[in-house]
Amino acid sequence: MIASFENFQARFIEEALDNIHDLEKALLELELSPGNKELLERVFRVMHSLKGSGAMFGFDKLSEFTHRMENIYDLVRSGKLNLSSNMLSVTLNSVDMLRILLEPEKLQQPAIQERYKNLVSDIDDVIRNETFQLLTSATLNTSISEPEKPVSHKMATWHIHFYPGPTAFENGTNILFLIDELGNMGNMYAIPGYISVPCLSELHPEQSYIYWDLFLATEEDQNAIKDVFIFVEDNSTIGIQKISDSDLFLNSDFSRKLEQLSSQQENIGLADFSDFIGSKLNIESDPSPQKAAIPCDDDKQNRSLSSIRVAADKIDGLVNLVSELVITQERLNNIASRYQIPELKIVTESVQKLTGMLRDSAFSISLIPVENMLTRFQRLVRDLSNDLGKKIAFTAKGTETELDKTMIESLTDPLLHIIRNCIDHGIELPDVRKLKGKPETGTIHLDAGYSGANVVLRIKDDGAGIQTEKVRQKAIAKGLISEADHLSDQELLNLVFLPGFSTAEKVTEVSGRGVGMDVVKRNIEAIRGEVAIHSEYGRGTEITITLPLVLSIIDGLLVKVNNGQYVIPMSLTDRIYSIESSQMENNFINVVTLDGVQYPFFNLRKELSIKGNTPKKCQMVVVNHEGQNIAIPVDQVIGKIQAVLKPLGRMYHEQKIISAATIMGDGTIALVLDTNAIIKELLNHS
Amino acid sequence: MSKEDLSQITSYLSFRLGDEVFALHVGKVQKILGMAEITEVPRAPRYMKGVINLRGNVLPVVDTRVKFGMTPTERTKTTSILVIEANISGEFVMLGILVDAVQAVLKIEKEDLLPPPSIGKQYRSDIISNMARVKEKFYIILNMDTVFSSDDQLNMNELMKAKEQINETTNQNQ
Numbered sequence A: 001m002i003a004s005f006e007n008f009q010a011r012f013i014e015e016a017l018d019n020i021h022d023l024e025k026a027l028l029e030l031e032l033s034p035g036n037k038e039l040l041e042r043v044f045r046v047m048h049s050l051k052g053s054g055a056m057f058g059f060d061k062l063s064e065f066t067h068r069m070e071n072i073y074d075l076v077r078s079g080k081l082n083l084s085s086n087m088l089s090v091t092l093n094s095v096d097m098l099r100i101l102l103e104p105e106k107l108q109q110p111a112i113q114e115r116y117k118n119l120v121s122d123i124d125d126v127i128r129n130e131t132f133q134l135l136t137s138a139t140l141n142t143s144i145s146e147p148e149k150p151v152s153h154k155m156a157t158w159h160i161h162f163y164p165g166p167t168a169f170e171n172g173t174n175i176l177f178l179i180d181e182l183g184n185m186g187n188m189y190a191i192p193g194y195i196s197v198p199c200l201s202e203l204h205p206e207q208s209y210i211y212w213d214l215f216l217a218t219e220e221d222q223n224a225i226k227d228v229f230i231f232v233e234d235n236s237t238i239g240i241q242k243i244s245d246s247d248l249f250l251n252s253d254f255s256r257k258l259e260q261l262s263s264q265q266e267n268i269g270l271a272d273f274s275d276f277i278g279s280k281l282n283i284e285s286d287p288s289p290q291k292a293a294i295p296c297d298d299d300k301q302n303r304s305l306s307s308i309r310v311a312a313d314k315i316d317g318l319v320n321l322v323s324e325l326v327i328t329q330e331r332l333n334n335i336a337s338r339y340q341i342p343e344l345k346i347v348t349e350s351v352q353k354l355t356g357m358l359r360d361s362a363f364s365i366s367l368i369p370v371e372n373m374l375t376r377f378q379r380l381v382r383d384l385s386n387d388l389g390k391k392i393a394f395t396a397k398g399t400e401t402e403l404d405k406t407m408i409e410s411l412t413d414p415l416l417h418i419i420r421n422c423i424d425h426g427i428e429l430p431d432v433r434k435l436k437g438k439p440e441t442g443t444i445h446l447d448a449g450y451s452g453a454n455v456v457l458r459i460k461d462d463g464a465g466i467q468t469e470k471v472r473q474k475a476i477a478k479g480l481i482s483e484a485d486h487l488s489d490q491e492l493l494n495l496v497f498l499p500g501f502s503t504a505e506k507v508t509e510v511s512g513r514g515v516g517m518d519v520v521k522r523n524i525e526a527i528r529g530e531v532a533i534h535s536e537y538g539r540g541t542e543i544t545i546t547l548p549l550v551l552s553i554i555d556g557l558l559v560k561v562n563n564g565q566y567v568i569p570m571s572l573t574d575r576i577y578s579i580e581s582s583q584m585e586n587n588f589i590n591v592v593t594l595d596g597v598q599y600p601f602f603n604l605r606k607e608l609s610i611k612g613n614t615p616k617k618c619q620m621v622v623v624n625h626e627g628q629n630i631a632i633p634v635d636q637v638i639g640k641i642q643a644v645l646k647p648l649g650r651m652y653h654e655q656k657i658i659s660a661a662t663i664m665g666d667g668t669i670a671l672v673l674d675t676n677a678i679i680k681e682l683l684n685h686s
Numbered sequence B: 001m002s003k004e005d006l007s008q009i010t011s012y013l014s015f016r017l018g019d020e021v022f023a024l025h026v027g028k029v030q031k032i033l034g035m036a037e038i039t040e041v042p043r044a045p046r047y048m049k050g051v052i053n054l055r056g057n058v059l060p061v062v063d064t065r066v067k068f069g070m071t072p073t074e075r076t077k078t079t080s081i082l083v084i085e086a087n088i089s090g091e092f093v094m095l096g097i098l099v100d101a102v103q104a105v106l107k108i109e110k111e112d113l114l115p116p117p118s119i120g121k122q123y124r125s126d127i128i129s130n131m132a133r134v135k136e137k138f139y140i141i142l143n144m145d146t147v148f149s150s151d152d153q154l155n156m157n158e159l160m161k162a163k164e165q166i167n168e169t170t171n172q173n174q
Helices: A005-032 A037-056 A060-077 A085-101 A104-108 A110-140 A175-183 A222-228 A252-264 A270-277 A295-306 A312-339 A342-365 A371-388 A405-426 A430-435 A468-477 A489-497 A517-526 A675-685 B003-008 B156-173
Strands: A156-163 A186-193 A211-218 A237-244 A367-369 A392-397 A402-404 A442-451 A454-461 A530-536 A540-548 A553-561 A564-569 A573-580 A591-594 A597-600 A617-625 A628-634 A636-644 A658-663 A669-673 B011-017 B020-025 B029-034 B048-054 B057-062 B080-088 B091-099 B101-107 B128-134 B137-142
Touching (some): A005 A085, A156 A175, A156 A222, A175 A186, A367 A371, A371 A442, A405 A454, A617 A675, B048 B091
Parallel strands (some): A392 A442, A564 A669
Antiparallel strands (some): A156 A211, A156 A237, A186 A211, A367 A402, A553 A564, A553 A636, A573 A617, A591 A597, B011 B020, B011 B101, B080 B091
16 A cells, blocks of 8 residues: 555544544543543643644644644643633533544635634633633732642753654654754754664665754753654654753853764763763653653553554454355355265364354454443533533443444434433423422433343433423324323323424424434334333433344344244244144134243234245244243244344335344345334234 | 446446336446345335345345336246346435346437426426437436335326327427
């Protein structure tokens, strides 16, 4: 692959989006613990790297804008400014702007330009106002505003040994810029080292050979110096040592010594400066200057070891291949059972075992923890509750629960909508809550966890809850039910999932745009999930989303009805009974007694208008869903298969009780029954 | 192939439904398959014939004759499945359409394409993307995106009326 500039740019954008996400997360955490120095460092670091790499890849606006943001946090970091809620709001808005700035063509739009201008002036205001406030409060009450650490850095002289590493040019870094940047910090004397430069015939033009010994007298601290090297620190050898607490350049002997050293062209060690270090010796005791001096680096390295970045389509490709392999495996099983060759059987079995393991590990690769969605939710809660003047805390549990990445993608929007509803309609204003005897701060809680073959997500708020009578009136007004209908409270609640239903008294900007819970329900059903609502008036609402663990391969029970092959998900199958078909005949209420227990049954032949006569004996497959058992009569149970689910697609979107199709080893197609939908249909009928 | 390249191509595939002949731009047709084993999917619209296994993928197949209000397709030697890609409300969907016979590849230059007729309110003229006359014969070039964007059944008779009408008007003009 040619490492073109465009490629680098695309990689930069990807990384920048990650960085921006990190930044957003750190900012939200920072709001919860404003004093946390580490978080502040993280915020600063991300901004700094955005600024630098942005400029490097031609995103000048981004770089410039980040620089402004950085100014704020520079002041905060140095203790000249206190973190305020207003400041965080402006920064978070700016974070959104950063995302826009990654698409320069968007900047042409006047609305965006306007927003950009406003944000820039907001940032300037923040710096001006907050510093002003701090100054005034400082003069009023000097004892309080004393920062924890003395911020005014004393002048010091540093020795910096910097070797960029042989591959430094590959990233497009201009090392001279770095040295210039250092030079801007104060008085500097640079001695380049050419010792390792080979003769011309051996010189590799794309490698860097030169190292520098830099002597810098500056008021900045060690962190500021380190920050200069932030992009090259991975491959470079960087040693930063303080050699004096004063500006040694004022000493003419020091300058002379430097000139002498630079003409010698030899390795420069601190010993050469023992004279100057002498009385004011203050070498920071760093056991290994390269690594330990940069603590943030450890974190980065650990991360790179434990995980790698892989393009999503590669994973999709892998999963597809595994699916194909599973299908081929079924074919192999077919052949092996036909010929009964012992050796073939042994190989087939071990291949089957390996395929199963490969399948499981391929799927585990595409699993993502729920946690990845959280930042967006926190952000939504923060912004929206501020806008509406509500106080809301967002908590989450079980966020390590993993879901298929395609599921996470299609879940984010429905969940955002649900949370938006909680904030807008659920949680009351602080004074209303006070009157009701609730704590002023409402909570929205997300609870994720496994339950059997499913993942269950619950979003719960302690807000006003839903008044079922109001739902009833509304449904009547909308013509969804009639005045005479008697519905239970739960049935009334379920009406909110109907298209065009929105209980908000007035349409707000936030929710109630007509697209409501019905869209949520539809989106969740599209990934074979289910959504349920539970609400107690005055106490709060809880929305439960149940999702299948994996989307694409299930263990299934292959059954036959007439000539058609059907698959029933194994995880939902309880047991199988063999009965005389006559037991089902002349049965108006569609109930069979099996082993002393009565089960309603779903006659596939009749319901799916399958042709052919019922055989004398048939099998009853008992399936369960949420504690309800029903029986499905089939002509014959063939056996267990691994079914690779293939969606039926847009043309069959009305199809409810067939969830997918699967291709059998012999190339024929079997239809996968959605037993949950069958149970629902059957029980609603009776 | 990019969109621009496709528009340069002036080839159209003609096929027969009953006694009528239609055409589709070759860029829309992905494959031509012989008749295959079709697995019926219950509780589907009547014109949805079922699904087939197309190289490990499940491909829905439409009984085009039923969609156009004719009698269901009967399997003959010439019955074929055209695999096409239709844009159904913004989503690209691969589907197979049953035809009684595939006929020929026609060359129709851009200037020979006639606009669809604008007649009758009850009749959906948007399913016709163009009309064309090749060697004194009229072809309806179908717009598959709109044909399959609704579950409605279409009416072949009205389609034929439209064809006759445009036939007459062009004859008068000449």
